[in-house]
Amino acid sequence: xxxxxxxxxxxxxxxxxxxxxxxxxxxxxxxxxxxxxxxxxxxxxxxxxxxxxxxxxxxxxxxxxxxxxxxxxxxxxxxxxxxxxxxxxxxxxxxxxxxxxxxxxxxxxxxxxxxxxxxxxxxxxxxxxxxxxxxxxxxxxxxxxxxxxxxxxxxxxxxxxxxxxxxxxxxxxxxxxxxxxxxxxxxxxxxxxxxxxxxxxxxxxxxxxxxxxxxxxxxxxxxxxxxxxxxxxxxxxxxxxxxxxxxxxx
Numbered sequence: 001x002x003x004x005x006x007x008x009x010x011x012x013x014x015x016x017x018x019x020x021x022x023x024x025x026x027x028x029x030x031x032x033x034x035x036x037x038x039x040x041x042x043x044x045x046x047x048x049x050x051x052x053x054x055x056x057x058x059x060x061x062x063x064x065x066x067x068x069x070x071x072x073x074x075x076x077x078x079x080x081x082x083x084x085x086x087x088x089x090x091x092x093x094x095x096x097x098x099x100x101x102x103x104x105x106x107x108x109x110x111x112x113x114x115x116x117x118x119x120x121x122x123x124x125x126x127x128x129x130x131x132x133x134x135x136x137x138x139x140x141x142x143x144x145x146x147x148x149x150x151x152x153x154x155x156x157x158x159x160x161x162x163x164x165x166x167x168x169x170x171x172x173x174x175x176x177x178x179x180x181x182x183x184x185x186x187x188x189x190x191x192x193x194x195x196x197x198x199x200x201x202x203x204x205x206x207x208x209x210x211x212x213x214x215x216x217x218x219x220x221x222x223x224x225x226x227x228x229x230x231x232x233x234x235x236x237x238x239x240x241x242x243x244x245x246x247x248x249x250x
Contacts, residue, residue, distance in 0.1 A: 009035045011074060011164050011195045012057065017066035019052050026052040028218040034164060034197055039190040041206035042199045044215035045238050050199045054166050058083055074163055082162035084153045086169050092142045098152050099137040102128055105159030127158035132181060147178030154185060165189060167198045
C-alpha cells in the first residue's frame with residue numbers, strides 16, 4: 001500500500017484493485033476514492049464483492065493486482081481505519097462487557113500489552129455516550145439486543161479515533177430507532193471530517209448519502225447519488241454478474 005493520495009481531500013484511493021480467492025475473482029479492477037467529510041454507501045447484490053472490498057482496504061485479504069493508496073497525513077494504514085464487521089461474524093458468547101468491547105478500539109491502537117491511560121478511558125467513555133450505550137457499560141455483550149450490540153460495535157469503532165470508518169451492513173438486524181440513531185451518528189462523523197463508508201441494502205437511505213458506490217464484482221458506478229442512481233446503473237448492479245456465479249465469501 002502506497003502513502004500517496006490523488007487529491008487533497010482524498011483519504012484513501014482504490015486504483016484498479018482485483019482480489020482473487022484461488023481461481024475465483026471476487027473483485028475485479030475496482031477503482032474509487034474515499035474523501036474526508038463524505039458519507040458513502042456501497043450497494044450491490046449478495047456475493048458482489050462488497051465485504052471483499054472492505055477487507056482489502058483493511059489488509060485482511062491480499063490484493064491480487066492494483067493499489068490502495070493512503071493520504072500521507074493518515075500515518076500507518078493500520079491506524080487510518082476503523083471497522084465494524086457484520087454482527088453474525090462475531091462470537092457474542094465471549095465473556096466480555098460492553099466497556100471492555102469498546103476499549104478494544106483503544107488497545108488495538110495502543111498495541112497489545114500496553115495499559116490504557118486516562119485519556120484512553122475518557123475516549124472510550126465518550127464513544128459509549130455517542131453510541132448511546134454508556135448506561136450498559138457493565139453489561140455482558142451477550143445479554144444485549146441486536147440494536148444495542150450494533151451500537152456497542154459503533155462505540156468500539158469511535159474509540160479507535162480513526163479518520164476513515166468502514167461498516168459492513170450496520171443496519172441489518174436492528175430496529176428502526178437504532179437504524180435512525182446509527183445513521184445520524186455516521187452523518188455526524190462525516191461532518192467532523194471523516195470518510196465514512198457503509199455497506200447497506202437500503203437503497204432509500206443510500207440515496208441521501210454524499211457518495212453512492214454500486215458494485216457487482218467491479219464498480220458499476222461511483223459518484224453523487226443523483227448522478228449514479230439511474231435505472232441503467234441499478235439494472236447493471238443487480239443483474240447476474242458477468243464475471244461468474246455469486247460467491248459466498250464476497
